[in-house]
Amino acid sequence: MSPRLTTGLGAFVDWRRVAVIAAVALPPFLVLPLLVGEFFVHILAIGAYYIVLAASWNMLAGFTGQFSLAQHGFAAVGAYGSGLLVYHLHTPLWVSIPAAVAMAAAGGLLLGLLVLRMRAIYLSIATWAFAETLRIFLGAAYDFTRGDLGLSVPSLYGHVRPIAYYYTFLGVAVLSLLLIHILLKSPVGYFMRAVRDDPMRAQSLAVDTTRVKLFAFVVSSAMAGLAGALYAHYVLTLTPSIVDFSEMARIIVMVVIGGMGSFVGPIIAAPAIYALNTWLAAWGEWSMVVFAAIVIIVMRAYPAGLSGLLAAAARLWRRRSKPSGTTAAV
Amino acid sequence: MMAGAPILEAQGLTKRYGGLIANNDVRMTLAPGEIRGLIGPNGAGKTTFVNLLTGLETPDAGSVRLDGTDITGLLPHRIAAQGLVRTFQVSRVFANLTVRENLLVPFLAAGSPGGVREGQDRAAELLDLSTLTPLADELAGVLSGGQRMLLQACAGFMIPAVRVYVLDEPFAGINPVVKDTLIALIQGENVGKGRAFLIVSHEMEIVRRLCPLVTVMIQGRVAAEGTLDEVARRPEVIAAYLGRAAA
Numbered sequence: 001m002s003p004r005l006t007t008g009l010g011a012f013v014d015w016r017r018v019a020v021i022a023a024v025a026l027p028p029f030l031v032l033p034l035l036v037g038e039f040f041v042h043i044l045a046i047g048a049y050y051i052v053l054a055a056s057w058n059m060l061a062g063f064t065g066q067f068s069l070a071q072h073g074f075a076a077v078g079a080y081g082s083g084l085l086v087y088h089l090h091t092p093l094w095v096s097i098p099a100a101v102a103m104a105a106a107g108g109l110l111l112g113l114l115v116l117r118m119r120a121i122y123l124s125i126a127t128w129a130f131a132e133t134l135r136i137f138l139g140a141a142y143d144f145t146r147g148d149l150g151l152s153v154p155s156l157y158g159h160v161r162p163i164a165y166y167y168t169f170l171g172v173a174v175l176s177l178l179l180i181h182i183l184l185k186s187p188v189g190y191f192m193r194a195v196r197d198d199p200m201r202a203q204s205l206a207v208d209t210t211r212v213k214l215f216a217f218v219v220s221s222a223m224a225g226l227a228g229a230l231y232a233h234y235v236l237t238l239t240p241s242i243v244d245f246s247e248m249a250r251i252i253v254m255v256v257i258g259g260m261g262s263f264v265g266p267i268i269a270a271p272a273i274y275a276l277n278t279w280l281a282a283w284g285e286w287s288m289v290v291f292a293a294i295v296i297i298v299m300r301a302y303p304a305g306l307s308g309l310l311a312a313a314a315r316l317w318r319r320r321s322k323p324s325g326t327t328a329a330v
Numbered sequence: 331m332m333a334g335a336p337i338l339e340a341q342g343l344t345k346r347y348g349g350l351i352a353n354n355d356v357r358m359t360l361a362p363g364e365i366r367g368l369i370g371p372n373g374a375g376k377t378t379f380v381n382l383l384t385g386l387e388t389p390d391a392g393s394v395r396l397d398g399t400d401i402t403g404l405l406p407h408r409i410a411a412q413g414l415v416r417t418f419q420v421s422r423v424f425a426n427l428t429v430r431e432n433l434l435v436p437f438l439a440a441g442s443p444g445g446v447r448e449g450q451d452r453a454a455e456l457l458d459l460s461t462l463t464p465l466a467d468e469l470a471g472v473l474s475g476g477q478r479m480l481l482q483a484c485a486g487f488m489i490p491a492v493r494v495y496v497l498d499e500p501f502a503g504i505n506p507v508v509k510d511t512l513i514a515l516i517q518g519e520n521v522g523k524g525r526a527f528l529i530v531s532h533e534m535e536i537v538r539r540l541c542p543l544v545t546v547m548i549q550g551r552v553a554a555e556g557t558l559d560e561v562a563r564r565p566e567v568i569a570a571y572l573g574r575a576a577a
């Protein structure tokens with residue numbers, strides 16, 4: 001009776017627009033690493049990693065209304081999943097990475113089931129507890145995980161020259177964004193937003209809200225898992241600190257400043273904020289305090305974030321250029 | 331009137347909230363294509379009855395049959411997809427979706443074979459009938475109360491299988507123009523498509539116009555059934571309304 005969630009996938013995608021945006025936006029990022037120093041390429045690579053985390057969390061929290069605080073946890077499941085497989089079983093990476101993604105997806109399903117009937121704040125607390133449990137486990141089970149000593153994992157390409165990893169993370173980010181865009185421009189994306197706005201109304205209009213929420217949890221966790229696994233084989237040493245709450249806070253900062261529930265905002269905000277974070281690293285934890293303050297101000301005063309600002313600017317621009325229509329093309 | 335088999339059949343529906351019996355052995359049958367009124371003082375249990383019919387609450391006892399199929403205890407989204415749809419007394423819309431998107435959601439969710447194209451055509455038709463076309467691409471959050479109620483009602487019509495449509499106080503607090511639009515919409519879907527309606531309302535003028543038969547609920551029970559003028563003469567009905575007014 002009820003259709004599969006993937007029915008009509010991409011039904012509302014404007015492919016020409018996607019192609020144009022890709023053709024305009026991608027080339028600069030393909031050329032960029034050839035023009036800047038290695039450290040900057042490294043920053044860009046990690047920036048792309050955060051794009052995946054921010055965009056996938058935004059799909060879950062901003063578009064589906066499930067304010068989970070475990071996105072960094074799923075990145076860690078991906079990282080440790082692949083790392084531990086290699087460490088203990090000497091699994092090749094082309095097996096361990098997909099396996100880690102599957103683990104993250106399964107974890108997302110499990111957590112999704114657990115918090116299915118919870119509302120707002122309870123869901124946040126439960127998902128936070130899940131991530132904390134994972135962090136404590138990674139530290140305590142040091143026989144298995146090497147705990148704070150750190151788990152050594154091999155690199156993806158047998159070397160760690162940033163440029164190769166930059167292109168890898170860029171590719172994963174682009175594919176993730178494309179998938180998220182297609183999902184949002186599909187029936188299931190409409191259902192996600194309906195669930196966010198009013199789950200009870202959605203149910204009464206034939207939307208299987210349970211499946212929609214679980215779908216969002218699984219897809220966003222799998223994406224975080226993939227990003228985390230690749231990250232592991234770039235940084236080469238894993239410690240439980242990747243599940244520190246400050247990691248989740250950073251993702252939230254990126255999405256909120258970019259604009260929750262906006263597709264583009266967080267994509268721009270993620271690398272920008274990571275770069276700023278690195279630049280402000282001299283202030284240590286204080287830089288997070290500054291960002292937290294900015295988030296509170298943005299949420300209070302301007303919940304639309306960066307994307308709202310961009311939209312307002314675009315409106316202003318159109319209004320200014322409209323009356324002069326035929327005369328100037330400036 | 332009751333020639334064929336009923337399209338909706340509620341039997342012995344009972345719902346307790348602590349010590350309060352919100353619905354007590356409520357029964358009702360609707361004929362295909364019928365427009366029934368459901369009246370009764372505030373707190374009589376009308377909304378509870380609607381919630382029991384549509385799966386939002388599970389009855390402590392009793393059953394609901396839609397076109398002969400037992401749907402008691404099914405999840406709300408399944409009941410809606412099978413063609414028993416409702417609106418809410420406090421109008422609920424998806425505030426951050428556009429008006430048009432609000433209409434597409436139920437169409438897509440009900441798994442309509444015709445695909446997106448057919449949904450867009452149907453949405454355009456309903457937007458016209460409800461005079462919401464100029465607002466089609468605005469966020470539903472900007473609509474007035476009356477426009478929200480119209481949008482809420484139209485959303486239900488987007489489910490192709492709708493056979494019974496339950497509207498919980500659709501006319502409360504909306505202006506006369508919107509009321510007329512909504513009445514025309516209901517009549518059009520009733521006459522053209524043979525859909526049955528159950529309309530909860532306190533607006534006796536509209537009930538008289540739309541509903542050949544009404545059911546009266548008082549204190550969780552069905553107290554009377556008949557034409558509006560018949561039931562209005564019943565002493566227990568008068569007492570309930572007067573008691574209410576006097577309280």
Ligand SMILES: Nc1ncnc2c1ncn2[C@@H]1O[C@H](COP(=O)(O)OP(=O)(O)O)[C@@H](O)[C@H]1O
Nearest residue numbers: 347350352370371372373374375376377378379
């Ligand atoms: N979820 C609930 N919990 C407790 N009591 C409820 C609940 N829903 C309804 N009631 C009570 O049940 C009675 C019937 O309410 P309702 O069905 O809303 O009446 P009506 O729609 O006819 O005004 C009222 O006394 C109301 O307070």
Ligand SMILES: [Mg+2]
Nearest residue numbers: 376377378419
């Ligand atoms: Mg009511």
